[in-house]
Every structure is written in C-alpha cells, then in structure tokens.
Amino acid sequence: MSWLDAIILGLVEGITEFLPISSTGHLILTQSLLGLHGSEITSALIIIQGAAILAVCWEYRVKLWQTLTSLFTQAGAQRFAINVLIAFVVFAIPAKLFGERIEEVLFSALPVAIALVVGGVIILWAEKRKHSEAIVSVDEIRPTDALKVGLFQCLALFPGTSRSAATIIGGLLIGMSRRAATEFSFFIAIPAILAATVYSLWKARHELTMTHSGPLALSCVISFIAALLSIRFLLRFVSQHSFVSFAWYRIVLGGIVLALWGAGLIHA
Numbered sequence: 001m002s003w004l005d006a007i008i009l010g011l012v013e014g015i016t017e018f019l020p021i022s023s024t025g026h027l028i029l030t031q032s033l034l035g036l037h038g039s040e041i042t043s044a045l046i047i048i049q050g051a052a053i054l055a056v057c058w059e060y061r062v063k064l065w066q067t068l069t070s071l072f073t074q075a076g077a078q079r080f081a082i083n084v085l086i087a088f089v090v091f092a093i094p095a096k097l098f099g100e101r102i103e104e105v106l107f108s109a110l111p112v113a114i115a116l117v118v119g120g121v122i123i124l125w126a127e128k129r130k131h132s133e134a135i136v137s138v139d140e141i142r143p144t145d146a147l148k149v150g151l152f153q154c155l156a157l158f159p160g161t162s163r164s165a166a167t168i169i170g171g172l173l174i175g176m177s178r179r180a181a182t183e184f185s186f187f188i189a190i191p192a193i194l195a196a197t198v199y200s201l202w203k204a205r206h207e208l209t210m211t212h213s214g215p216l217a218l219s220c221v222i223s224f225i226a227a228l229l230s231i232r233f234l235l236r237f238v239s240q241h242s243f244v245s246f247a248w249y250r251i252v253l254g255g256i257v258l259a260l261w262g263a264g265l266i267h268a
Helices: 002-016 025-036 038-059 063-068 075-106 109-126 143-157 165-171 177-204 210-238 242-262
Strands: none
Touching: 002 025, 002 210, 025 038, 025 109, 025 165, 038 063, 038 177, 038 210, 063 075, 063 210, 075 109, 075 143, 075 177, 109 165, 109 242, 143 177, 165 177, 177 210
C-alpha cells in the first residue's frame, strides 16, 4: 500500500462507511482498481474501518459517556446498552460462523455489483411504502426492536449489501423515524466494527510491520475525518430527504460494474 493508496482507501472508507451504499463494496472495487490484494491488505482495510467507527464515538461522546457513567443507576442507560448488545450478539454469531467463508467466496466485484443493484431496488421499494413512525428516538427502542434490527444487520455479511443500508432500512420497516434508525445504526456499528478491528489486528500481528505503519496510520486519520464529516452530512440529509438518491446511486454504480465485467474490463 503506497501513500497514495492509503489516501484513496481512507477517503473511500470514511465517506462510505455510514452511508447506505456499502463501504465494503466500495473498498473491494477500489482495491481491485488499485491492484491491491493479499491478507495484509485485507487486514489493513479492517483497521481503516476501525478508524472510521471512532468518528461515531467522538460525535456521540456525550451520549456514550452518560450511558457508561449511569449504567448501574438509570433504567434508560441500561435499556440503551442492552439494545446495542442484543443487536451486536445477533450479528456476531453468524459473522463468526460464516464470515470467513463468505469472504472467501463473495468478496469480489461481481457479487458486490449484484448486491448494490438489489439493495438499491429494495431501498426504492421500502421508500414507496407508507412509513409510520412509532419510534422517534433511540431512547424509545425496545429490546424486540433491537433484535429485529440485529437480524437485518446480518444481511450485511454479504458484501455490497451495506450494513448501514440493512440496519437503517430495517429500522424504517419496523416503525423507526429516519433519525432514530440512522443513529441506532451508528451505535450498533461500534461493537461490531471494533470487534472486527481488534480481531484483525490480532490475526495480522506478524504481517503488519513498521514498513506498513506510516501509510496505514495516514489512511486511518483520513478515514476518521472523512467519516466524521459523512456522519454529520447524513444526519442533516435524513432530516429533509428520503434514501431514494442513495438507492439510485447504488443501482447506477452496480450497473456500471456489471457492464465493465460484461465487457471483460474487470474480473469477477
């Protein structure tokens, strides 16, 4: 990974991680275009993703700190923590059981393109449905709601689906407001992505040397900054707009990749 590769990957990860357009899919396509392959790059990408999730921790530092300091005294903090834990566990079990196998089989351009298009169509369908808001904030989410969103999050195991898209659209389908679904998607990403980052660091402890540390550190910083800006953009966006534009972006991008694959310009 060169310094330029590091800048590009950090920007792609930070911008796409929390938008419903699949950061994993974009990273797979980007690393394919850059010609980056191998276990070291795979580990580096997960670490860069971990830097992006720190942006959520910073943006919601007050909420997270209040939850931690009142965890044993306030019912609201306990309910919030339990909801995040439920959504994480529901996702973590199939991720542990099937994640590596899915990565071996589906982490390539063609499956990503198909998932982008299918996910875009599903978002368009979800946005056409009548949307009732029974839950307007993350503090109103019940454990049963967290369980359902956690199940939706499992769809993100398939590259190109988008964890953000799966959880946000899943939240809308069960009656959450756009902001509540978006913020809950942010919160449940924290344990899921941090766990993946720590696990990846442990697996790659003998591969990542000082030679890689400079570009990787730069990529992490860029990922953090880009993710922070992306989070703030999305929160402003969902207050006034639907997710239809993201759906069409997915469909167009997926269509372009499929066309390139059909023309033999990219490998499946």
